[in-house]
Amino acid sequence: MSNFKPTFLKPSENTVSYLDRNENSLTETTNFVYNKYLSQSIQTQRQRLPIFNNRNHILYLLEKYQTLVLVGETGCGKSTQIPQYIVEAEWPDQVGICQPRRVAALSLASRVAEETGTVMQGDTVGYAVRFDACVNKPKIKYMTEGILIREMMTDPLLKSYSVIMLDEVHERTLYTDILMGLMKKILKKRRELRLIVASATLDAQELQTFFNLNQTSEKKNDSAVIMSVHGRQHPVDIHYVKDPVPCYVQAVVDTVLKINESKERGDILAFLTGQEEVDRAVRLINEHAVLIEESNKKNKMLVVPMYGSLSNHDQLKVFRHPPEGHRKVVIATNVAETSVTIPGIVFVIDCGFVKLKWFNNETHTDSLIVVPVSKASADQRAGRSGRMRPGKAYRLYTEEEAQKLANTTPPEMIRSNLTYVVLQLKALGIRNILKFQFPSPPPAKNLKSALEILFALGAIDINGDLTQPLGYNMAEFPLDPLYSKLLLNSGQFGCSEEILTIVSMLQVETVFAKPTTGNGMIKARVQKRLFEVAEGDLIMYLNVYAGFMNSNMERGFCQKNFINYRAMKRVVEIRARLQRMIANYDVPLVSCSGYAEPILKCIVSGLFPNAAYLHYSGVYKTIRGDVELHVHPDSVLYTIPQPQWVVFCEVLHTTKLFMKDLTVIKSDWLLELAPHFYHKTVDRDV
Incomplete structure (x- = not known):
């Protein structure tokens, strides 16, 4: 210093x-x-x-x-x-x-x-x-x-x-x-x-x-x-675990409780990979915090989450000082890794992992992959504890594993879906994307895939120029081009009210809370079934949103049905803003009044590149690329007889490639709504 x-x-x-x-x-x-x-x-x-x-x-x-x-x-x-x-x-x-x-x-x-x-x-x-x-x-x-x-x-x-x-x-x-x-x-x-x-x-x-x-x-x-x-960085003591931990979420909870039992003063910041893990850890720690409150002990805790899809109001809660006699515990994704200085943080807990997007040329989608952090990211996380005074960083991985970490995280440009990037550059007048000077040039395959998808969506013509008005209108939406195409098409199918809700629900990571106790998990599953429908997850989201609005957005409705109240409030905010946006493009605000087929067809008109069919071997495969996929366990379709044709919103790569946010469709709709992308062939034995 x-x-x-x-x-x-x-x-x-x-x-x-x-x-x-x-x-x-x-x-x-x-x-x-x-x-x-x-x-x-x-x-x-x-x-x-x-x-x-x-x-x-x-x-x-x-x-x-x-x-x-x-x-x-x-x-x-x-x-x-x-x-x-x-x-x-x-x-x-x-x-x-x-x-x-x-x-x-x-x-x-x-x-x-x-x-x-x-x-x-x-x-x-x-x-x-x-x-x-x-x-x-x-x-x-x-x-x-x-x-x-x-x-x-x-x-x-x-x-x-x-x-x-x-x-x-x-x-x-x-x-x-x-x-x-x-x-x-x-x-x-x-x-x-x-x-x-x-x-x-x-x-x-x-x-x-x-x-x-x-x-x-x-x-x-x-x-x-x-x-x-030079910065004002105080010394930070780094602590590693002696043996690898079996579950880093539970290890984070245990470490928080151990620190809280000590007499050392200071707030705690713990890093996890995503909203689902953050909410789970917050619930577990809150259960202990309630017991501490009831026993009138001194080491009380105020537990607050922090992730990107939280509302502005909820995100700013982490910067407030805790009540007298409380220790603030912030459970965050990597949004708290840089730029943000949370006052009072002395202890940092690093789970050692981060969730990154990685583009798959075969499925034309970004796969969310949980990977080890880089050395640079680990240092940034540890540095959060040394901003105000000397701190301590607890890394939930061994020192030997720390030496094996990559030095830096690969730039997002070389590992992401470039569809939105190319659309924005086209809107800015960059005609020749290949000659554009990127600090880290992206793979040519990713650029080619992006141009193919944009052409299939009707956003660009055969010469690579934006179409008028669809391409220019799509470029003005702060959304994935697949979703902006859904919104702009929704008026033609007579279901813009429903598509607005579905797209808004997809902008948050998850709307369902996940209890950690066995009894709570069973109750949550039973309550979720009240909203489930055979048409898939996206139609189920309509039921969740309708129930939330009919309850006058009450917190009690969310608690009863194991729904994330913060996420639903954020959905309402996003929907209101998207509704104002589509009004500028003369998209009529109409509802299909509970008739599902127009909604399903509209979904196919935008998500047709993400189509898969049930192979005779019992797994799903993409129509283009023949990539093996599986239904995510959280999906409505996981526990029912699996349909022959589906479209998905994203792919999550953990032990397998899992499809998330599925919708049941008919194969004829692909030929009807995307004849330029799919065509029917007959295989004959030679």
Whole structure:
């Protein structure tokens, strides 16, 4: 930890140098204008951040170079302070900060609003995430990466921005790589625009080369520069298990209880792979927390979940201080791995696994695969415990296994379905996708598969151009193209009300709660049968949503039927926003009044690439690719005589390839609704 002693610069002291808008001249200007409404305590906090000592250097480099590759260690303050420095230096237009995850954008916007003494979504600080965007034009705008890509459709050169900051670039999400490729093109056109590429751990030299627009041998002519900032990271003790654990979810619960029994103070953050595991762990720990409350012991716990599909309100609960006498226990997916600083965390529990999407060319779908974390991710997780004071990280795997982990997680660009990516790039005017400069070029097979699917959906024509109006309309939806096609088709089939509900339900990981006790599991299964129908999971979701709305969205209905109340509230929010969107495309809001066939046909019109048939061997196989698939145990169709033809929404790869969210269809519908994708043949013996 560095021994720096920051000195606060008063507004009256003209000691800060910053470059004039003329790139070749350096002028002395007045110091930053600090917000007079800032409390002294917040000002002191800002000065204590390591980034404070580098404030002048950052602004100098931003004036001299077009791209700043900033390697800022965890806790240095780069995500919250740099945008404020730019605004205080009176740059003319907006500062846009892109985050890989919604919860990071929301929490950072809230923090900066507090520091500037303004309201969130005001004129100073705002945020924009999927289905929730600010209507005004704030000076500092936190957003998800997908939002910035959508803004490029209406403002291709981002003329409303002076500076764009791509944060947490080391995660290398799909959108991160797209944005880096697009920003390189924009920087060539707008020489006055500045780009900050920031991360705690990244290959800075590689990115500096990628963004250097002046490819000369002289470094003084480079348009990109690298800067490092040391973080405020306290020491973290790493603990490994002696022997491998049989179930990491149960091991997380046991470790939480063991830490809670100790006299050491501090909150706990535990990492699991998905919403289902998080909810299971939360229920188990809450059972123990209730017993502790009843026995009037001192070591009480407040248990809160954290994952991407939670509502904004529920996600922000993790940042609140626990009640007096309680220890906060946060059970999270990898959304809490970077960007987000949860106050009070001293102990971190790392399950050692992460759920990643991996594209399967044969099934044309992303398979969700649970894989070991990388060394970089493990270090990031451990670092969450050293933000406030010395911490401890408990890794639920042996030290020998830790040495075998991969150094970094493969970029999402090379392991994901590129259908949505290609659609967005086409909408932005990129005609030749193969020549587009990606930081990590995707496999040619993945690009070919994406173009085939988009052509089959009618989004692009034989020349690879977007169709009018379908292709352009599909590109404007923040959804998988298969689902946007469903929504735009729903009016023709007379079932837009039902399709709105189904697509909204598919945007959350699961709506059913899973008890862990034997008796609870039986009761949950019995209650779930009240909603099940022979047509499959998607029609069952209609029954779940109808029951929830008929109960006036009561929590009691969810508890009685073992339904996730938070997930259902999120579904209602998403549905309302999607309904407003389809109204812009003249899709009539109509219902088929309980008649299932129009809904099933509409589902086939969008999900036809994900069709499978029951092979005589007793397993399902994809029609194209002949890949062996199985019905997921959570599906309605798992316990009934299996139908001959189905379509699925996703594939989960654990012990086998499991189809999730199934719908029963007729084979004739595939020929009727997708004759360009399927045709009937007769096999004859030679």
